[in-house]
Amino acid sequence: xxxxxxxxxxxxxxxxxxxxxxxxxxxxxxxxxxxxxxxxxxxxxxxxxxxxxxxxxxxxxxxxxxxxxxxxxxxxxxxxxxxxxxxxxxxxxxxxxxxxxxxxxxxxxxxxxxxxxxxxxxxxxxxxxxxxxxxxxxxxxxxxxxxxxxxxxxxxxxxxxxxxxxxxxxxxxxxxxxxxxxxxxxxxxxxxxxxxxxxxxxxxxxxxxxxxxxxxxxxxxxxxxxxxxxxxxxxxxxxxxxxxxxxxxxxxxxxxxxxxxxxxxxxxxxxxxxxxxxxxxxxxxxxxxxxxxxxxxxxxxxxxxxxxxxxxxxxxxxxxxxxxxxxxxxxxxxxxxxxxxxxxxxxxxxxxxxxxxxxxxxxxxxxxxxxxxxxxxxxxxxxxxxxxxxxxxxxxxxxxxxxxxxxxxxxxxxxxxxxxxxxxxxxxxxxxxxxxxxxxxxxxx
Amino acid sequence: xxxxxxxxxxxxxxxxxxxxxxxxxxxxxxxxxxxxxxxxxxxxxxxxxxxxxxxxxxxxxxxxxxxxxxxxxxxxxxxxxxxxxxxxxxxxxxxxxxxxxxxxxxxxxxxxxxxxxxxxxxxxxxxxxxxxxxxxxxxxxxxxxxxxxxxxxxxxxxxxxxxxxxxxxxxxxxxxxxxxxxxxxxxxxxxxxxxxxxxxxxxxxxxxxxxxxxxxxxxxxxxxxxxxxxxxxxxxxxxxxxxxxxxxxxxxxxxxxxxxxxxxxxxxxxxxxxxxxxxxxxxxxxxx
Numbered sequence: 049x050x051x052x053x054x055x056x057x058x059x060x061x062x063x064x065x066x067x068x069x070x071x072x073x074x075x076x077x078x079x080x081x082x083x084x085x086x087x088x089x090x091x092x093x094x095x096x097x098x099x100x101x102x103x104x105x106x107x108x109x110x111x112x113x114x115x116x117x118x119x120x121x122x123x124x125x126x127x128x129x130x131x132x133x134x135x136x137x138x139x140x141x142x143x144x145x146x147x148x149x150x151x152x153x154x155x156x157x158x159x160x161x162x163x164x165x166x167x168x169x170x171x172x173x174x175x176x177x178x179x180x181x182x183x184x185x186x187x188x189x190x191x192x193x194x195x196x197x198x199x200x201x202x203x204x205x206x207x208x209x210x211x212x213x214x215x216x217x218x219x220x221x222x223x224x225x226x227x228x229x230x231x232x233x234x235x236x237x238x239x240x241x242x243x244x245x246x247x248x249x250x251x252x253x254x255x256x257x258x259x260x261x262x263x264x265x266x267x268x269x270x271x272x273x274x275x276x277x278x279x280x281x282x283x284x285x286x287x288x289x290x291x292x293x294x295x296x297x298x299x300x301x302x303x304x305x306x307x308x309x310x311x312x313x314x315x316x317x318x319x320x321x322x323x324x325x326x327x328x329x330x331x332x333x334x335x336x337x338x339x340x341x342x343x344x345x346x347x348x349x350x351x352x353x354x355x356x357x358x359x360x361x362x363x364x365x366x367x368x369x370x371x372x373x374x375x376x377x378x379x380x381x382x383x384x385x386x387x388x389x390x391x392x393x394x395x396x397x398x399x400x401x402x403x404x405x406x407x408x409x410x411x412x413x414x415x416x417x418x419x420x421x422x423x424x425x426x427x428x429x430x431x432x433x434x435x436x437x438x439x440x441x442x443x444x445x446x447x448x449x450x451x452x453x454x455x456x457x458x459x460x461x462x463x464x465x466x467x468x469x470x471x472x473x474x475x476x477x478x479x480x481x482x483x484x485x486x487x488x489x490x491x492x493x
Numbered sequence: 494x495x496x497x498x499x500x501x502x503x504x505x506x507x508x509x510x511x512x513x514x515x516x517x518x519x520x521x522x523x524x525x526x527x528x529x530x531x532x533x534x535x536x537x538x539x540x541x542x543x544x545x546x547x548x549x550x551x552x553x554x555x556x557x558x559x560x561x562x563x564x565x566x567x568x569x570x571x572x573x574x575x576x577x578x579x580x581x582x583x584x585x586x587x588x589x590x591x592x593x594x595x596x597x598x599x600x601x602x603x604x605x606x607x608x609x610x611x612x613x614x615x616x617x618x619x620x621x622x623x624x625x626x627x628x629x630x631x632x633x634x635x636x637x638x639x640x641x642x643x644x645x646x647x648x649x650x651x652x653x654x655x656x657x658x659x660x661x662x663x664x665x666x667x668x669x670x671x672x673x674x675x676x677x678x679x680x681x682x683x684x685x686x687x688x689x690x691x692x693x694x695x696x697x698x699x700x701x702x703x704x705x706x707x708x709x710x711x712x713x714x715x716x717x718x719x720x721x722x723x724x725x726x727x728x729x730x731x732x733x734x735x736x737x738x739x740x741x742x743x744x745x746x747x748x749x750x751x752x753x754x755x756x757x758x759x760x761x762x763x764x765x766x767x768x769x770x771x772x773x774x775x776x777x778x779x780x781x
Contacts (some may be wrong), residue, residue, distance in 0.1 A: 339623065346622040346629075347605075347612040352607045356751075357595035364549065364593070366581030366676055367609050375619075472599045476641070476653040480599075486658035487597030 191426035193383030199421035202356025202490015206367035209266025213403035215388020241385025249377035287399025419465025494736030508557030535733035556729030586678035604640035607675030663694035
């Protein structure tokens with residue numbers, strides 16, 4: 049008790065000096081163990097071999113920063129009078145935030161859509177921003193597709209990029225061997241990807257939890273390795289180039305007579321095609337969203353969510369969980385197939401390098417960060433992840449570090465994703481959002 | 494001894510279930526009447542839930558024959574059907590001892606999932622539904638009305654738009670029964686529906702079960718330890734002990750059955766022989 053009296057106490061705060069001192073010493077020791085070895089000693093290549101550079105000062109600064117940071121945490125957050133929250137927010141402010149959130153949620157979707165529609169014509173939009181937004185929209189579409197499998201049906205899929213690859217290669221190969229146009233290949237790519245979704249679905253039907261994750265991960269790698277090694281057919285590591293660019297429903301984007309610019313009386317500009325690409329992926333993504341929202345209100349969508357909640361209860365109600373799982377895999381894969389053929393036509397060149405595990409992980413991170421099952425969450429997470437990645441491009445090798453830290457902080461702050469509430473698919477009187485603690489996460493989480 | 498029923502909805506014949514060296518159910522035969530409440534009782538570990546799991550297809554019995562019979566004479570051999578086909582085709586629905594609701598979905602959504610199969614057909618296996626054809630909209634309206642009917646019966650109308658996981662325990666029990674009734678079953682199997690309910694809630698449960706028997710014309714088969722429920726509403730009781738049937742009859746007969754009393758309460762040492770003798774006599778009577 050004497051500590052309390054002697055300590056420099058602020059109003060309502062309680063400082064337990066020996067405890068804090070002990071904690072800071074431990075912090076300093078751990079920081080020394082980590083940074084003492086990694087920062088204090090550095091190997092530099094000098095003439096005649098490697099030599100050791102000692103950087104005790106830098107190491108000391110880093111350790112001091114860690115200890116000081118923890119001291120600040122003790123002073124401002126962790127020291128509190130018993131029974132009081134560490135950081136108190138007035139109730140009025142909290143309610144205000146909630147009301148604002150509800151209102152914001154209602155206008156957010158339409159506002160984003162409006163922005164997306166006028167975005168290419170804004171004076172600030174240049175080629176770089178347009179390319180970036182096409183990339184973001186591609187990930188939004190992939191996120192929405194994976195959301196069906198992971199968010200709604202609750203089946204963890206670590207190999208989602210395989211279907212993206214199947215879509216891309218379907219278009220590239222069909223165009224190369226049969227000369228099919230983009231518009232013919234788009235549905236075919238979707239169907240082929242859905243077919244492979246069912247192929248993957250069968251072996252994983254009986255798997256739960258970690259095993260499901262491992263098999264889907266392996267499936268993604270199998271597809272990539274096959275693409276890499278089937279040299280005669282897929283071009284192996286050389287990839288496929290010269291993939292036909294899309295036309296404006298048959299009208300090519302070129303300088304020639306009868307081209308897009310000529311026909312519409314515009315001056316030729318290479319940006320026309322980019323703007324067309326932008327609207328193409330926007331429409332594809334919106335179709336994905338529309339179909340998913342529609343499916344959620346149909347028996348099949350409710351069956352997916354019921355499967356995530358409790359598989360045994362599903363079977364006791366006469367739901368054939370085999371077909372419920374297969375449809376989820378197939379429809380999720382189909383949207384990846386569409387996105388894949390768009391990717392192929394945008395790039396004009398594809399190789400297995402574009403379809404590595406890191407892509408699957410990125411798409412999954414978007415879904416998890418956005419909040420599983422939330423469509424708006426995927427949009428926010430895609431913009432934050434892909435846009436954020438671009439924002440930190442100048443940070444070079446620290447980019448991944450910053451990014452990893454940001455992810456950790458967000459997942460501590462919101463463990464169930466940015467938008468964690470579930471919106472019911474049907475209601476009698478009032479559509480009440482279901483809080484995340486009620487909603488099950490499904491298999492493999 | 495064997496209780497004969499003229500119009501059974503369920504017939505269990507010579508059912509045995511073996512787990513390795515453990516014989517959980519041993520040559521069990523009984524019938525459940527079409528509009529009866531049949532109670533399956535017995536001390537803990539008697540094999541009641543195993544019998545349920547065999548009937549509803551979650552276990553494949555080692556031996557025996559389980560038949561569901563519809564009014565129109567259709568017969569379904571349950572031991573040969575996949576678990577999900579039993580509620581879908583043979584119309585035998587069940588609930589679970591540890592409640593299995595879709596906690597993150599609302600009460601109404603739970604009841605809609607219960608009507609999955611007819612709605613799936615109405616939406617032309619999703620193709621019609623996604624195009625917004627009229628047939629599905631009508632079917633969905635009817636399904637909501639049917640859900641409302643069962644919500645009203647279970648007293649859940651005011652909770653329709655709340656998450657099932659938010660409901661208090663008693664209401665979750667009733668919701669699970671209402672959800673099973675949404676599959677329009679011929680026989681409803683309830684695994685300890687009154688467990689953890691207070692006297693008022695268990696009174697409401699009795700009313701709901703009587704309503705299901707009388708108005709919905711559905712047979713009920715229930716496992717229960719709460720004797721108020723068992724003796725109060727059941728028409729027919731089957732008593733299991735160590736996987737064997739030890740008694741079968743009306744509540745009055747069971748109440749006075751010495752072997753049941755022995756199984757539940759045990760008997761003083763000096764009476765063991767006496768009771769065993771009585772049981773032997775009964776068994777001889779039953780077999781002859």
